[in-house]
Amino acid sequence: ALVKDIIRGFIMDKIKIIIVDDDAIVAMSLKTILSAAEDIEVVGIGHDGSDAVELFRTNLPDIVLTDIQMGSMSGLEATAVILKHNPDAKIILLTTFLDDEYVREALRVGAKGYILKQDFEGVLPAIRAVNSGQNVFGDKIMDLIPNLMNEKNNKKDMSAYDKYGI
Numbered sequence: 001a002l003v004k005d006i007i008r009g010f011i012m013d014k015i016k017i018i019i020v021d022d023d024a025i026v027a028m029s030l031k032t033i034l035s036a037a038e039d040i041e042v043v044g045i046g047h048d049g050s051d052a053v054e055l056f057r058t059n060l061p062d063i064v065l066t067d068i069q070m071g072s073m074s075g076l077e078a079t080a081v082i083l084k085h086n087p088d089a090k091i092i093l094l095t096t097f098l099d100d101e102y103v104r105e106a107l108r109v110g111a112k113g114y115i116l117k118q119d120f121e122g123v124l125p126a127i128r129a130v131n132s133g134q135n136v137f138g139d140k141i142m143d144l145i146p147n148l149m150n151e152k153n154n155k156k157d158m159s160a161y162d163k164y165g166i
Helices: 002-011 024-035 049-059 075-085 100-109 117-131 139-150 159-164
Strands: 015-020 040-046 063-066 091-095 113-116
Touching: 015 024, 015 049, 015 117, 024 040, 024 117, 040 049, 049 063, 049 075, 063 075, 063 117, 075 091, 075 100, 091 100, 091 117, 100 113, 113 117
Parallel strands: 015 040, 015 063, 063 091, 091 113
Antiparallel strands: none
C-alpha cells in the first residue's frame, strides 16, 4: 500500500484547499469529508475573511472554499482582496443564501464558483471542476443569472471595499 501511495503521489498531485467558515462545525465537517478524497489535501482552516487572505498568502492553495457571511471581513470581500493580488486564484463561495445580491457580487468580484451548503454532495465535484478551469454555479444560481444581468438598477454601493483598496 505504501508503494501504491508513493506512485499515486507522483502521478496525481493533490488539490490543495483552504476552508473558511465562521461555523467551526461546518469547517471541520468539510475538512473531514474532503480529506477522505484521495485527490484533496486541506492545507488550512479559517473562520473569517481575513483568515482567508492570510491562509491564501501562506499556503498558496489551488482552491479557496469560503463562506460568504462571516465576522469582520466577508467571504466576498476576501475574494476581492485575494483576486486583486492573485488574479488566477480559484475561489468557490459556499453559502446557505440564494440571494440575488450575493450572486451578482460573486460574479462581479470574480469567484469561480457559488454553491449552496444544502447541496453538500456537489462540493467535491465543484472543487474538481474549478481546479480544472471551469466555473461552477449550481442550477438554482444559474436560474437567477439572466434576471441579474438584465436588471436596470444593477449598481451596488462599493464603498465597503474602499478599506481594502479595491
